[in-house]
Amino acid sequence: MENSDDNSDEENEWTTGFTDVTLESHPAAVHGTGSNRQPTPTHRVILHLDLDCFYAQVEMIRNPALRSVPLGIQQKYMIVTCNYVAREQGVTKLMSVVEAQQRCPQLVLLRGEDLTQYRDMSYRVTELLTSYCPLVERLGFDENYVDVTEMVERRLTQTNCFSFQGHVYNRSGTNAGDHQRLALGSHIAAELRAAMDSTLGLTGCAGVATSKLLAKLVSGTFKPNQQTTLLPEDVDDIMGQLGGLRRVPGVGHQTSKRLQALGLVSVQDLQLFPLADLVKEFGAPTAQRLKNLSLGIDTSPVTPTGAPQSLSDEDSFKKISTAKEVLEKTQDLLNSLVERYSADNKWFSRESRQCPVPHHIGQKIISGSSDAPAHLVTIAMKLFHKMVEGSTAFHLTLLNVCFTNLPPRVPTATGKGAITSFFTHGTSPRNSLIMSQTQEQPSGGPGHVCGSEDVERSAQSVMTQHHFLMTTPAESTSGSETDQHALAATKSVVSSVTRGRQGVTCSTQAQAEHDSTSGGGPLFDFRLPPNVDPEVFRELPEDIQRELLSPAFPRAPPASCVSVSGDVPARRPLCFGSDEYPAPHPPASQLPSGSPSDSHQLPGRGDSPADVRSCDTLPLTVSDDGQLPPGTAGLAPEKNGAVAADARRAAGGGRQAPSSGHGVPGDVDPTVFSELPPDVQRELMAAWRQQKPVSKVPSSVKPERKPFGKDKKAAAKGGQQNNLYKYFKPG
DNA sequence: CCGGGGAATT
């Protein structure tokens, strides 16, 4: 990964005065750009933390009575995770609800479509880890990487470590020997796991190794709530144990198929495959990365995730269709048949359109004005009509709206005026709104031929591609594939927010003709830049219009965008019929709990008994404050002298000048800071560190980069500004 | 392979 990075940005790196290059050149990972002469951290210590059945744990915290019963978390018709009581009875992840209930009739099911609480807890975990160590990278909701190299180095100067905490891969009673760093890492892992348990009530596994790859691979060796350290001499072993190339993190479905086409199926196959041949198929950077991965080599840095770059919300519903679709069915079937022979076509694609959010509406959003959505929906519908024009039928299965280019946010954790103002002035909001949509998946199972009538439409506007879902519950013999296709998810994305790069392309198109005829305001006779939607423009207050037209307002980088998009059948023109606009179900989160809003999705069943049962018959022993983590008020159980010292030192409370990425803000007195309680210090540090960078744009555009020699991505991300965590905090 | 997310690359 970084191979390609430093190829493309080499120039920048060398000219920005970096003295401390973080990228390691692993002896075996050497590649084209020869001139890598680094002193660098020879021994990184990386942790991978993986929460046990995360969603189920969160639910069991909310209702402890669930701890003793088999519990499954259900999304649509699938069990996405389950607790260990359920696993003992044969329930597994990704099992269908029907099968899970067959194996475990007493299985208690909870709906997991609404991720709010999981997301919230997930970020608490990341924040907690960040309060101990700044380099935390999220991977999904339930995994985190932590680069504890510096922490280890500090401890190394103070202590001697003879033993490992937890397991050591392939070894039983082994001493630290010459693996002091990893041994110290294992102790830190144990402390972090203990902190998660005591302050959040969560258990999980940890892997300790010298890279993200290895840490992740080893973390699952001993499953519930245990940790494992991998010694360098066992790298070949653990790589060899992998079932196949698909099991290598970073090798996805597509990549593994391409590798398979080269005759490569096992990790060893790839290890032994000539790099030159690999390069022919994947290009040099990817080829090198893949080969390195097969060898257990991964030099990618732990890049602090910080605040999320996007937030989204989705809801799914059944197929949207009207009687007019009868015609199209026949064509569908024919198209499906043809397409079954043509290669991939696999999945549908998503379309989207976007345009700027008018400034004054942006202000309403920020101020919480309740009529902001009303304004936005107008804009969104215009975007929608950019994709689906005319009056032909459409069959949406998903809608999504999204804000991008979020404005900076003020931090939440510390209300201090000086700090707040530090973040509030600066860049102006550059929001975007995106709308997306999905159409039904092309080609289903073997043809269910339905009658159809010929309703003539312009050939190109006909939505071919959706087989009518005549697959009825009755024919679902084993509740698996057929059902799933019949239930083809139709989603409606309700909202999302994304913080993107600043120079986001605005796809708003000028709509050919409309000038005076559109009857705009007085200013509307001016020629608008091609990237400004005249209709949107017309809605702006006059002073804003004037501002937009002024020479001072460069039209080059579009300020912000609004867009609409969705999934449509592959290669098909997107059409829409009349004014029908699909009304999605209300999001599950808005329904009373236990409401069988999605009951239709279980074929052959009118309801979901398990849902009701789980809510109504369980003893509700949980009080509301049971929701809060046991240790919210209270500090981690201090053996934290050492940890607090870490934090203090990192904060600059110590004497050593902190590296620029880790210090307290300039307006905070380090002495005062150092006198704060350790846990407060950690919280402050975490809050400061979470401030997002202004942008992830290449360093070349950043005029003054501090000679902080971390990976440039990490450096950018660790910057400042734009704390989105508030979105996840209750109330 | 299909849930409700995410991020990075092209």
Add this chain to the structure above:
DNA sequence: AATTCCC
């Protein structure tokens, strides 16, 4: 804007 990857 679409694809690929991750959970």
